Amino acid sequence: MTHATRSAAPGIWCGEFDLFNNDGLRGPRHAGAGHHRTRVLVRAHGRPLGYLHFDAAPDAVSSREIRVRSVDSFGDSVNADAPEPIADAPFVSVIVCTRDHTELLTSCLDRIQALDYPDFEVLVVDNAPSTEETRELLAAICALDSRFRYLRQERAGLSAARNAGIAAARGEILAYTDDDVLVDRNWLTEIARTFRDEPAIGCVTGLVATAAIETNAEGYFDARSPSWSGRMTSERYDLSGRNDGSPLYPYSAGIFGTGANLALAREAVDRVGEFDEALGAGAKTKGGEDLDMFVRVLRAGFAIAYEPAALVWHQHRADDDALRGQLYGYGTGLTAFLTKYLANPATSLDIVSRLFAGVKRLASIRTATEGRMLDHVEAPAGAWQEEVRGYLAGPVLYARARLASRTRQAGLRRS
Incomplete structure (x- = not known):
């Protein structure tokens, strides 16, 4: 369309x-x-x-x-008082997954190089690239900055790229961001500070501010994502009473943050495992891998911290067609993620008991988004319809992705 x-x-x-x-x-x-x-x-x-x-x-x-x-x-x-400096800052692995976005990636890495943090490495995972531009860019950067490493992951999919980063990372904290993100200079400092605040924290997310509202597409997406672009209060979540009070918790999409600003403790990753490769951009489901990781971290007994001071700026899709494609992927990713937990006997009743509240929530998104849009912003034609189309397609796409994953794994065992 x-x-x-x-x-x-x-x-x-x-x-x-x-x-x-x-x-x-x-x-x-x-x-x-x-x-x-x-x-x-x-x-x-x-x-x-x-x-x-x-x-x-x-x-x-x-x-x-x-x-x-x-x-x-x-x-x-x-x-407010100035925060205290961090003593004995932990070593952090920054992981940036990218595919054929060299111009955006260049700006992203410039900001990462300028981070005010004493001890970190940067892994750039080039996911199934169609050109050599990212490799050439990293060759130039790595020659001058030993903190940077280039990884090539031929299997397409954001989760596969994230998992390649996990395998290569040396840090006790793994901090993920995207190639269309510009990090604040104190980003890692605030992530590390938050992990130090409470030993039970297994995941930290932060504010993802909108970098520009020059088009209606950017303005619509800004209004569509208030849970991680507009909250200024630190939050803690777990399965022992600290939650958002929603009947959907802990399957509340977006309440914990987003994969564009996501840090995991190595201890948490070792316990819960890698990202699900049946979910995420580049897979059939087009999203949902971050939502799945949030729930798995909580179910493993860790807490999630949302810390707005761990700030990044996100460059939204600027044209209407790109926005519609992204919203379709948000829809498929959300219902694919929910289908995973519906299909799991350990969590199926959790999902069934929340279905009515979930449908009611989804039905309110369009009105809520348009009510939050800034003056002079108009909703792009078809944006909501594409998201709904994604909701409907997600369960089928998850089943196909799971089948493809099993087929691939069976082939690897035979080889």
């Missing part, structure tokens, strides 16, 4: 302003002539407080105006 791409553009520049440093207003993308409005993520000593919106271009927004409005909007939280 094809749709005409809308010509109207919201023109919203997204940036950040920390009340306690002299960096001024800055953002993941340069401001241009097409930016007529501004959204500012306000921070205090790096801690995100919330967003402010200005009906003006970024160069017309003053530091004084941001500070005054921050006091009015965020109250006493603007006076």
